[in-house]
Amino acid sequence: MPALTEPRWLDADQQRSWRALLRGSAKLFEDLNHDLERDSGLSLNEYEVLVRLSEADGRTMRMSALAADLVHSRSRLTHTIRRMESDGLVERSTCAMDRRGVNCTMTLAGFARLEAAAPHHVESVRERLVDRITPAQMRELGVIMAVLAEDAGSGESAPDGRDADARSERIAS
Structure with a gap:
């Protein structure tokens, strides 16, 4: 990113929208995390992994x-997976195709935990x-x-129905 010579300040409407995004997203994720932990003992991060x-x-x-x-750092994910592994929800193993890589596999207990948590989480959402x-x-x-996720390299497509068949099999995240 080139050096800025003159800041491009947000106007009043942009500032209100930006602050509403910060407050709203923080509150939403805090509430969803609270509900998940209360109902299933899983954090939102753990649920998303599953x-x-x-x-x-x-x-x-x-x-x-x-x-x-x-969109997690590897160290943050490693910490989450270590905790989930100790709870019997996932297992790590060396990647057969590339011995430097590590695979993460959901256990049967992890899948059962996800199935039990999903209805409560969807209701919370x-x-x-x-x-x-x-x-x-x-x-x-x-x-x-979806526009913002594209910049993050997510590869997700816009929610226009093009991937509806593939998504219909998924448990809501």
Whole structure:
């Protein structure tokens, strides 16, 4: 990024929107995390790991791919996986194709925990987000977040229905 000579300050409307994003997203994720921990003993980060693994072939992903998919640092993911491994939810193993890589596999106990947590989590997502905004706002939110995720290299497509068949098999995240 080139050096700035003159700051491009946010106008009053942009500042209000930016601050609303910060407050709203922090509150939403705090509430969702609280609900998940209360209902299932899983943190939102742990739940998201289990969701990604449940969608992967053989319920296994390389740790580096999992970190990229979740937009987590490798060290943060390693800490989360270590805790989940001690709880019997996942197992780590050396990647057969590249001995330097590490795979993470969801255990049967991890899948059972995800299945038990998912209905409560989906209800929490509905209560705290989906049912509080209009369907049009929800679609627009998805489009906006897809634009932001593209910059993060997520590879996710916009929520326009193109991947609806693939998503229909997934447990809601």
